Amino acid sequence: AQKITQTQPGMFVQEKEAVTLDCTYDTSDPSYGLFWYKQPSSGEMIFLIYQGSYDQQNATEGRYSLNFQKARKSANLVISASQLGDSAMYFCAMREGRWITGGFKTIFGAGTRLFVKA
Amino acid sequence: KAGVTQTPRYLIKTRGQQVTLSCSPISGHRSVSWYQQTPGQGLQFLFEYFSETQRNKGNFPGRFSGRQFSNSRSEMNVSTLELGDSALYLCASSLAGTRNEQFFGPGTRLTVL
Numbered sequence: 001a002q003k004i005t006q007t008q009p010g011m012f013v014q015e016k017e018a019v020t021l022d023c024t025y026d027t028s029d030p031s032y033g034l035f036w037y038k039q040p041s042s043g044e045m046i047f048l049i050y051q052g053s054y055d056q057q058n059a060t061e062g063r064y065s066l067n068f069q070k071a072r073k074s075a076n077l078v079i080s081a082s083q084l085g086d087s088a089m090y091f092c093a094m095r096e097g098r099w100i101t102g103g104f105k106t107i108f109g110a111g112t113r114l115f116v117k118a
Numbered sequence: 119k120a121g122v123t124q125t126p127r128y129l130i131k132t133r134g135q136q137v138t139l140s141c142s143p144i145s146g147h148r149s150v151s152w153y154q155q156t157p158g159q160g161l162q163f164l165f166e167y168f169s170e171t172q173r174n175k176g177n178f179p180g181r182f183s184g185r186q187f188s189n190s191r192s193e194m195n196v197s198t199l200e201l202g203d204s205a206l207y208l209c210a211s212s213l214a215g216t217r218n219e220q221f222f223g224p225g226t227r228l229t230v231l
Contacts, residue, residue, distance in 0.1 A: 035219070043206060045222035091161065103173030106151065106220065108161035 003027075004094050006109035013082045014117050020067070021077040021112045023092030033095040034075040036066065039111070040088045048090075051075055079114075087116045120145065122211050122223035130229045136197040139226045143190050143211030150192040151220060152184060155206040164207075167192055196228075204230045 003026040013019035025034065036048040051059045051066045059066045067076040079086060089111045097104040123142045131137050143150050152164040163176040167186035184194040190211075196203055206227050210220035 037222075042224070043227075044224045045208060045210070047219055047221060050219055093161075097174070103149075103166050103168060105163055105166070105174045105176070107163060108153075110160050 004092055004107055004109035006092055006112050008112045009110075010113045010115065012115045012117060013079075015084060016081055018078060018080045019082055019114065021079070021090050021092075021114065023075045023077065023109060025073050025075060025092075025094050027073075027094065027096055029096045031096075034066070034068070035093040035095065035106075036064070036075075036077045037091045037093060037108075038086075038088045039091060045091070049077065082116045084116050084118060087114060089113050122209060122221055124207075124209050124223035124226050126226060127224065128227045128229075130231065131199050132231050133199055133201060135199050136195065137199060137228060139194045139196075139207055139209075139228075141192045141194070141209030141211075141223060143192070143209075144221055147211035147213055147221070148190050149212045150186055150190065151210045151212075152192070152194050153208045153210065154178075155208060155225070156204070161208070164194065199230045201230050204228060 005024045007022055032053045034051045038046045038048055049059050049061045049064045049066050051068045058068050063080045065078045091111045092109040093106050095104045095106045125140045149168045151166040153161050154164055155161045164178055165172055165184050166174040170186045181197045186192045206225045208222050208225045210222045212220045
């Protein structure tokens, strides 16, 4: 069965430093997508970055990069130059399925709460 | 471009009642998914709709149902509410296709007393 594991319930990072949030996944489907979302205290989920299972290069979006290690089934999020506004809950998610044959199902990890210290 | 909107934002109901939540996707997005978020269970997938058809369903009892209209707007209904249904209900929309990057609405906070 598909599964997403985030082993860090909470993380602290000093402002302006980089931080890595861990995510491992398990799936038997060769076609899948991996996402990271940020959820501030307001509750809204904000899309950060996407990595497709067939993508050859690691995804990057501004200060966010995804360290995709397919053989190890890991998709860690790296935030460079942390800012106070980065303090939030971060969720790793995996989408399985094929659009043409039946649509998608997305599952989320338990999340990691990031605290950025001034 | 306007984002995903959900109404109402907050709702208080009592056990046994039923509730309907509404979601309007981003213009041009035809895929809508619903999620339930609770402190104990985290984010759980409820269902996905595309072109008025439910394409996927999570492991929730039949009291949870939904539908999608021709303008892609979606509604979710929960009948015979239980205390455990108290949660943040999130709706997400996406363009049809391979990537399926989802954009979330602000959620509806449902409290069941």
